[in-house]
Amino acid sequence: MPALGADMEAGTLVEWLIKPGDWVKRGDVVAVVETQKGAIEIEIFSEGVVSELVVPVGAKVPVGSLIARIGVPGEAPTPPVTAFPAAPPTPAPPPTTTPVATALPALRGGKITPAARRRAAELGIDPAGLLGTGVEGAVSVADVEAAAAHSAPVSLVALPPRRAGFDSAEMRKAIAAAMGRSKREIPHYYLSHTVDLGAALAWLAAFNDSQPVPNRLLPAVLLLKASALALREVPQLNGAYGDGGFKPGPGIHVGWAISLRGGGLIAPAIRDADTRSLPELMSVMRDLVQRARAGGLRSSELASSTVTVTSLGDRGAETVMGIIYPPQVALIGYGSIGSRPWVVGKRVKPRPLVTVSLAADHRVSDGHIGALLLIAIERLLQEPEKL
Amino acid sequence: MSASTQITYREACRQGLRDALLNDPKTFLMGEDIGRYGGCYAVTKGLLDEFGEERVRDTPLSESAYVGAGIGAALVGMRPIVEIMTVNFSLLALDQIINNAATIPHMSGGQFAVPLVIRIATGGGRRVAAQHSHSLEGWYAHIPGLRILAPAVLEDARFMLAAALADPNPVLIFEHVMLYNIEGELDPAVTSVDIAHAKVRRQGTDVTVIAYGNGLFKALTAADTMATEGIEAEVIDLRVLRPLDTATLLASVAKTRRCVIVDEGWRSGSLAAEIGMRIAEQAFFDLDAPLRRVCGREVPMPYAAHLEDAALPQPADIAAAARGLVRPA
Numbered sequence: 001m002p003a004l005g006a007d008m009e010a011g012t013l014v015e016w017l018i019k020p021g022d023w024v025k026r027g028d029v030v031a032v033v034e035t036q037k038g039a040i041e042i043e044i045f046s047e048g049v050v051s052e053l054v055v056p057v058g059a060k061v062p063v064g065s066l067i068a069r070i071g072v073p074g075e076a077p078t079p080p081v082t083a084f085p086a087a088p089p090t091p092a093p094p095p096t097t098t099p100v101a102t103a104l105p106a107l108r109g110g111k112i113t114p115a116a117r118r119r120a121a122e123l124g125i126d127p128a129g130l131l132g133t134g135v136e137g138a139v140s141v142a143d144v145e146a147a148a149a150h151s152a153p154v155s156l157v158a159l160p161p162r163r164a165g166f167d168s169a170e171m172r173k174a175i176a177a178a179m180g181r182s183k184r185e186i187p188h189y190y191l192s193h194t195v196d197l198g199a200a201l202a203w204l205a206a207f208n209d210s211q212p213v214p215n216r217l218l219p220a221v222l223l224l225k226a227s228a229l230a231l232r233e234v235p236q237l238n239g240a241y242g243d244g245g246f247k248p249g250p251g252i253h254v255g256w257a258i259s260l261r262g263g264g265l266i267a268p269a270i271r272d273a274d275t276r277s278l279p280e281l282m283s284v285m286r287d288l289v290q291r292a293r294a295g296g297l298r299s300s301e302l303a304s305s306t307v308t309v310t311s312l313g314d315r316g317a318e319t320v321m322g323i324i325y326p327p328q329v330a331l332i333g334y335g336s337i338g339s340r341p342w343v344v345g346k347r348v349k350p351r352p353l354v355t356v357s358l359a360a361d362h363r364v365s366d367g368h369i370g371a372l373l374l375i376a377i378e379r380l381l382q383e384p385e386k387l
Numbered sequence: 388m389s390a391s392t393q394i395t396y397r398e399a400c401r402q403g404l405r406d407a408l409l410n411d412p413k414t415f416l417m418g419e420d421i422g423r424y425g426g427c428y429a430v431t432k433g434l435l436d437e438f439g440e441e442r443v444r445d446t447p448l449s450e451s452a453y454v455g456a457g458i459g460a461a462l463v464g465m466r467p468i469v470e471i472m473t474v475n476f477s478l479l480a481l482d483q484i485i486n487n488a489a490t491i492p493h494m495s496g497g498q499f500a501v502p503l504v505i506r507i508a509t510g511g512g513r514r515v516a517a518q519h520s521h522s523l524e525g526w527y528a529h530i531p532g533l534r535i536l537a538p539a540v541l542e543d544a545r546f547m548l549a550a551a552l553a554d555p556n557p558v559l560i561f562e563h564v565m566l567y568n569i570e571g572e573l574d575p576a577v578t579s580v581d582i583a584h585a586k587v588r589r590q591g592t593d594v595t596v597i598a599y600g601n602g603l604f605k606a607l608t609a610a611d612t613m614a615t616e617g618i619e620a621e622v623i624d625l626r627v628l629r630p631l632d633t634a635t636l637l638a639s640v641a642k643t644r645r646c647v648i649v650d651e652g653w654r655s656g657s658l659a660a661e662i663g664m665r666i667a668e669q670a671f672f673d674l675d676a677p678l679r680r681v682c683g684r685e686v687p688m689p690y691a692a693h694l695e696d697a698a699l700p701q702p703a704d705i706a707a708a709a710r711g712l713v714r715p716a
Binding site: 138 | 671673674676677712
């Protein structure tokens, strides 16, 4: 069970999207897990053949529990699926957990005899998921018929709820836990800086004029890209803090904070945001917002962020002073963009301004480093055509 | 008819020969030591005295010559029955059998029939080493134009010959040397047998064991052993090695879904390989386990008793193979 956030302690498996014998590769969605943040699609991070689904649908298991096994063909032992690069350190499974790792038969390659295959079709059974007792571990007719006899009553049992929407009370609990931990553990420091967005918005208007409506960009994309590029220059703010101190992120995976209509907040990752084009980022953002609100986020999107960016948008307040999402070490916040007096040359002029703030972990960085980031963001936003 | 009486396989063969000589004046026997000596396995003992030298003819040690003479006699309307001492020696007559007997009816456009019967002793187990003990009948089963018979039970030993003589084409009858002394009751109700079909000798549901000749009895012994373990093997007596009665085999495999093929011949390129392939081709979707073969070890037959036993399929080997399909470890 992957950790889909530092605050997650357990998850309920609501749907398996794979079965033993299936070939899976990195990135495939293999299961749906119900968490406090709603139903999350779990992706797999290794490649191989699914040999066993350990956790049945409907079961709630602690983070770190074994939920399935996959094996690499040709290798007899089946390594447990523990390859999730969970950004937050995952608590070890309780010692009372049955050590199933040694009790399993070797992966047998999912053999099914021709007769068993035909019998399974007659009985409407999928033979791929069955334990084979035939020659060389093949699923035989007897296995299929036993499964048919066994599964008939089971199919009458009501299916567990699938892909439930967000439970805002649960999500509130999750946010409370994560933010409480953040404020307890992380010595935040805050910086803010006001940035003139005149050049950026002018470039954006010109760009959008040349594009059909669906391709038009929002200012938030510029802020996101500028943040990601700035983090490239100030890598001390991109990563995670854990037992071993600070660990730089493997890439700049920006958790983009999305507020949900029923209340609540979620920050799925936009991976490698610094390397993506603006139109690409725009489409990723649109997709994430849609899926976040529909409950279709994936595990990798919840567990892999190395920093969080929040933008309050048009209707927000002028400044946001955020709380870091552990174990990240920084949160970059953008207030609303508004026309305000600004000194240009020697004159006060109305300019579109935004206040960029940084909440950072003082265990990892100091104010000087934080300031470098904000200054870099400002500089980058002055040359929007380079973003 | 009288009640059934005890009879040996050898005696059943002799009665078949005697019937043939009595029933058709065109029938005669030919072979090495079949007359005065009474046959190397004593099958023709007494027939010279009863039928005379014209009809029970001793030949020189010249397989090619006397098999060729048999073919010539058959071509002109006789019904010769030629005996070859062992299948190893039949190799000397291979040219006559394959290039003449099997081909002349074809090459003459059907103008010439070769109603020749050749009886050949085959198989191992008699401690007579590598030049007298092999099972090469599978080779002959490769040849179009020949019908290849392998009588195992007494009825077949007794009545296959008549059916073979009635066939206008050359028929080879392979008598396994370990069967001659087998004794049993001949069912008086049986007065003829077909030479077209395999026969289920033991009904079973769990695994099909296909065998012929002496292998049949080893398979039946293995089936008895397995029955004590709750495994019901269906044992098929192939009887006719060419043309194969594939339908009977497939019907059994469709029922049991598992199959072991017993063949005293060497595994590579064996008759067992052909049977296995036919099942794979035509009954693949019936199979619930891989096909298995129990064949002779691929060595020249050893002389030493324990080595010869080890080189031949044994009931324990057959049971182990079948058990492994029904109850894999």
